Amino acid sequence: MNSALLSITIALLFGIGTFLILRKDLIKIVIGLSILSHAVNMLIVSTGLFENGKVPIITGEHAEHSSGIVFTDDLANSVLAPVVPESAEMIYVDPLVQALVLTAIVISLATTAFILILAYRIYEEYGTTDISKLRRLWG
Amino acid sequence: MDSFNAIVLSIFLPFIAALLVPLVEKVIKQRVGWFSAAIAFISFILIGQVTHNVVEGHTIEQSITWLPSAGIEFGIYVDGLSMMIGFIASGIGVIIMSYSNGYMSHKEDLPRYYQYLLLFMGSMIGMIFSSNIVQLFIFWELTSITSFMLIGYWRSKPASIYGATKSLLLTAGGGLFMLAGFILLHSITGTFDIPTILHNPEIVQDLKAHPLFLATLILIVIGAASKSAQGPFYIWLPNAMEAPTPVSAFLHSATMVKAGIYLIARVHPIFSGTDAWFLLVGGIGIFTMLLAGFLAFRQTDIKAILAYSTISQLAYMMTMYGYTSYHEPGIGVAAATFHLLNHATFKACLFLVAGIVAHEAATRDIRKLGGLRKEMPITFIIASIAALAMAGVPPLNGFLSKEMFYETSLEMGHVLGGPFEFLIPAAAVMAGVFTFAYSIKLIDGIFLGKRHDDHLPEHIHEAPYTMLVPAAFLALLVIFIGISPSQAVHYIIEPTTAGILLEEVHLHVALWHGFTTSLMMTIATFLIGIAVYTKYDNIAAWQNRTNERYPWFSVNYVYDRIVNGAKYRAGSFAARAQPGPVKTYISAMLLLFVVLGAIPAFIVTATLIPDSMNFNVPAYEILILGMMIIAAVASAVLRKYLHAIIALSSVGYLVSLVFIYLKAPDLALTQILVETLTTIIFLLVIVKVPQTFREKISNTTLAKDLIIASAVSLIVLVLMLNATQGIVSPLESLSYYFVENSLPLAGGHNIVNVIIVDFRGYDTLGEISVLCLAALGAYNLISSRGDNQ
Numbered sequence: 066m067n068s069a070l071l072s073i074t075i076a077l078l079f080g081i082g083t084f085l086i087l088r089k090d091l092i093k094i095v096i097g098l099s100i101l102s103h104a105v106n107m108l109i110v111s112t113g114l115f116e117n118g119k120v121p122i123i124t125g126e127h128a129e130h131s132s133g134i135v136f137t138d139d140l141a142n143s144v145l146a147p148v149v150p151e152s153a154e155m156i157y158v159d160p161l162v163q164a165l166v167l168t169a170i171v172i173s174l175a176t177t178a179f180i181l182i183l184a185y186r187i188y189e190e191y192g193t194t195d196i197s198k199l200r201r202l203w204g
Numbered sequence: 205m206d207s208f209n210a211i212v213l214s215i216f217l218p219f220i221a222a223l224l225v226p227l228v229e230k231v232i233k234q235r236v237g238w239f240s241a242a243i244a245f246i247s248f249i250l251i252g253q254v255t256h257n258v259v260e261g262h263t264i265e266q267s268i269t270w271l272p273s274a275g276i277e278f279g280i281y282v283d284g285l286s287m288m289i290g291f292i293a294s295g296i297g298v299i300i301m302s303y304s305n306g307y308m309s310h311k312e313d314l315p316r317y318y319q320y321l322l323l324f325m326g327s328m329i330g331m332i333f334s335s336n337i338v339q340l341f342i343f344w345e346l347t348s349i350t351s352f353m354l355i356g357y358w359r360s361k362p363a364s365i366y367g368a369t370k371s372l373l374l375t376a377g378g379g380l381f382m383l384a385g386f387i388l389l390h391s392i393t394g395t396f397d398i399p400t401i402l403h404n405p406e407i408v409q410d411l412k413a414h415p416l417f418l419a420t421l422i423l424i425v426i427g428a429a430s431k432s433a434q435g436p437f438y439i440w441l442p443n444a445m446e447a448p449t450p451v452s453a454f455l456h457s458a459t460m461v462k463a464g465i466y467l468i469a470r471v472h473p474i475f476s477g478t479d480a481w482f483l484l485v486g487g488i489g490i491f492t493m494l495l496a497g498f499l500a501f502r503q504t505d506i507k508a509i510l511a512y513s514t515i516s517q518l519a520y521m522m523t524m525y526g527y528t529s530y531h532e533p534g535i536g537v538a539a540a541t542f543h544l545l546n547h548a549t550f551k552a553c554l555f556l557v558a559g560i561v562a563h564e565a566a567t568r569d570i571r572k573l574g575g576l577r578k579e580m581p582i583t584f585i586i587a588s589i590a591a592l593a594m595a596g597v598p599p600l601n602g603f604l605s606k607e608m609f610y611e612t613s614l615e616m617g618h619v620l621g622g623p624f625e626f627l628i629p630a631a632a633v634m635a636g637v638f639t640f641a642y643s644i645k646l647i648d649g650i651f652l653g654k655r656h657d658d659h660l661p662e663h664i665h666e667a668p669y670t671m672l673v674p675a676a677f678l679a680l681l682v683i684f685i686g687i688s689p690s691q692a693v694h695y696i697i698e699p700t701t702a703g704i705l706l707e708e709v710h711l712h713v714a715l716w717h718g719f720t721t722s723l724m725m726t727i728a729t730f731l732i733g734i735a736v737y738t739k740y741d742n743i744a745a746w747q748n749r750t751n752e753r754y755p756w757f758s759v760n761y762v763y764d765r766i767v768n769g770a771k772y773r774a775g776s777f778a779a780r781a782q783p784g785p786v787k788t789y790i791s792a793m794l795l796l797f798v799v800l801g802a803i804p805a806f807i808v809t810a811t812l813i814p815d816s817m818n819f820n821v822p823a824y825e826i827l828i829l830g831m832m833i834i835a836a837v838a839s840a841v842l843r844k845y846l847h848a849i850i851a852l853s854s855v856g857y858l859v860s861l862v863f864i865y866l867k868a869p870d871l872a873l874t875q876i877l878v879e880t881l882t883t884i885i886f887l888l889v890i891v892k893v894p895q896t897f898r899e900k901i902s903n904t905t906l907a908k909d910l911i912i913a914s915a916v917s918l919i920v921l922v923l924m925l926n927a928t929q930g931i932v933s934p935l936e937s938l939s940y941y942f943v944e945n946s947l948p949l950a951g952g953h954n955i956v957n958v959i960i961v962d963f964r965g966y967d968t969l970g971e972i973s974v975l976c977l978a979a980l981g982a983y984n985l986i987s988s989r990g991d992n993q
Binding site for chain 1: 785786787790791794819820821825826829832833836837839840845848849852855856859862863866867868869870871874875878881882885886889890892893894897899909910912913914916917918920921924925938939942943946947953954955956959960964967968971974975977978979981982985986988989
């Protein structure tokens with residue numbers, strides 16, 4: 066379960082990002098998008114978190130078990146869920162959401178870089194970073 | 205080759221050939237028309253393969269699986285009816301494509317023209333041999349689309365565009381009604397297969413007793429009527445005359461407009477013998493044949509006269525198919541079928557003549573034409589044969605089917621009794637009179653009378669043989685069927701009628717059959733027709749005056765009002781919904797997000813502060829998150845870009861600290877690397893742009909944006925706090941699988957890494973592609989710079 070403060074922080078980042086993408090200044094819009102993607106990433110990762118969950122890296126020796134391979138962490142008896150039933154005993158935090166966010170971070174780098182260069186080219190072509198002046202880009 | 209394969213090949217050969225046309229054109233240039241004609245001829249021969257079977261009274265039903273889950277098959281059903289229309293579609297196709305070689309200028313875009321024609325022919329053949337309703341509908345709509353493309357063949361002419369749009373809106377729109385009718389039919393009968401319905405009398409019985417019977421019938425008749433230009437839908441056909449004349453001859457007189465008639469004939473065994481059928485089909489037919497025949501007087505373009513006459517002649521068939529009674533559901537079927545065949549011959553021939561006249565005399569205006577009999581004697585003879593056949597003059601084929609039409613009307617009148625005993629034959633005679641008058645007008649106006657030297661070119665020649673021979677061939681057919689009808693009746697009309705009535709049929713058609721009432725009606729038609737013809741111009745003038753005085757009293761007026769109104773409304777709506785600034789759209793999307801988020805939150809009575817909430821926040825967390833909030837606010841409010849970006853990258857680095865705290869070490873590492881790169885790119889860009897931008901934010905804008913931002917922020921908070929509290933039901937997570945199999949299957953200890961590179965490797969491939977595309981895009985943006993500077 067997330068702490069209250071983390072939730073509030075993420076929500077605040079959403080608000081700040083939203084406010085920024087409503088601006089006219091292209092650079093500020095890019096900053097807003099960056100903040101929004103930070104917020105989304107943290108939100109997704111935090112949903113996989115639960116108390117006493119371990120970092121999803123398997124450590125320790127493994128031993129043969131009658132039903133196949135089990136681990137010293139005794140995976141066979143545990144369940145793991147992103148949406149956490151309180152009773153279950155969890156070993157690891159959810160690795161899937163982390164894998165998703167790992168991809169998302171890299172993609173947001175790609176898009177941010179592209180938009181920034183686009184902003185730079187728009188400035189070269191039109192002499193402004195004010196999107197309200199770019200009438201040719203209107204819907 | 206067995207019959208099934210022959211028919212399937214005859215359907216798909218034109219489609220395949222259409223793809224080959226551009227290649228063939230590269231080799232044989234403008235002779236590509238002969239290639240298309242050859243394809244049509246092969247289709248004709250392939251359909252001919254099945255004739256002996258069908259004439260002996262067999263039908264061919266075979267299908268292959270197509271969409272088994274939906275009960276849809278690709279099936280072929282060949283009976284007399286589909287065979288006849290198949291012959292008309294491919295046979296007239298040969299004639300039209302040969303004729304086009306002379307008609308179409310070599311400067312035109314010939315491959316496109318022949319491609320459309322072949323596509324149309326394939327769709328038409330596919331439609332009539334379909335045993336499955338869904339398959340029939342698909343081919344049906346394909347004919348509408350190819351017709352649209354052919355009408356709009358001359359893309360730059362506004363009249364072509366108008367005509368093409370109108371035909372598409374009306375025929376494809378009517379097709380949608382028909383689709384609804386088909387769906388009802390399927391839900392009542394439980395099958396898409398036409399032969400299954402036809403050959404099971406219990407299904408037909410149940411259908412006729414079903415409460416939705418009338419709705420089904422009306423919907424299907426709307427589809428058929430719109431395709432065949434019947435009732436109020438007739439208005440598209442005159443505008444369709446903007447197509448090249450061979451197209452008008454092919455699609456808009458001989459084949460495509462017969463699709464609706466075909467459908468009526470096809471569902472005849474299912475729906476006929478009821479009052480609703482008689483009133484709907486017969487009623488639309490009588491109304492249309494009189495109206496269109498009458499309105500033909502006003503037309504001055506010979507193709508427009510032919511268009512109205514086509515509407516009226518199609519209405520004859522509609523009327524006859526509609527003439528049914530409980531005792532005898534098929535009173536008019538033989539007559540309608542015979543007229544369908546005859547009309548295809550003489551009307552296509554007349555259109556070809558119209559094309560010849562327009563080609564040589566450079567005008568289609570009947571007021572400017574006249575006296576061409578000396579300069580174009582062969583065309584004159586061909587035109588006279590075809591026009592007299594249409595007028596119903598013996599010994600031509602039109603006379604025979606007109607006689608049958610009169611007999612049918614007498615019979616139907618007799619069945620109904622009362623005033624109808626007189627009214628129904630009278631309506632038939634009136635339609636005959638109009639037909640007679642405009643048929644004579646065509647001959648008289650173009651070939652007889654005085655030559656209008658001031659409107660016509662000095663020398664008019666006879667047309668080239670490529671154009672004359674196809675027309676002459678049709679004219680010979682008109683005479684042949686007229687003088688010796690027994691072959692056509694035995695090989696085509698009897699099987700077709702048997703296919704519609706589902707029983708053996710023997711017909712006796714002869715030129716002379718005694719002094720019957722119908723012969724009297726024919727003589728009366730000619731006498732009244734001549735009388736009306738003497739007043740032809742007066743009637744036309746009266747129609748023109750009426751039209752000027754009451755412009756709203758016309759279907760075209762209503763159509764234009766609706767279409768223009770729709771364009772105007774759509775335009776003004778779009779102008780309001782899409783004013784231009786991107787900000788409006790983003791605000792709208794964000795508000796929608798807020799509303800969509802709020803609905804579940806408040807319906808499921810989310811609690812803002814769940815019980816299990818963790819308020820036990822350690823000091824280091826307060827430090828990290830507090831700094832993050834400060835940095836984020838700073839990046840928003842700082843004016844200088846450099847400062848804002850430094851604040852932004854502090855947010856990013858703090859996020860990587862949070863990832864560590866969230867037990868995601870891989871993310872933390874990646875975040876540090878990515879944040880560093882992002883900061884560098886930001887810095888590279890901002891040294892090139894002005895260091896600051898002062899946006900003047902008015903108080904209202906500020907208030908609005910702050911409201912949107914806080915609403916988004918709040919809804920995210922509510923959703924996030926409640927995500928674990930039952931708004932979102934816990935799903936069976938995929939994560940178990942990855943955790944359990946990471947080591948045994950992939951041999952990796954770091955589960956996240958294993959997911960990225962192994963279990964979900966394709967996702968990573970996609971991610972790399974995004975990076976590549978972004979890099980390529982950025983590179984192109986930068987390198988496009990040189991052009992303007």
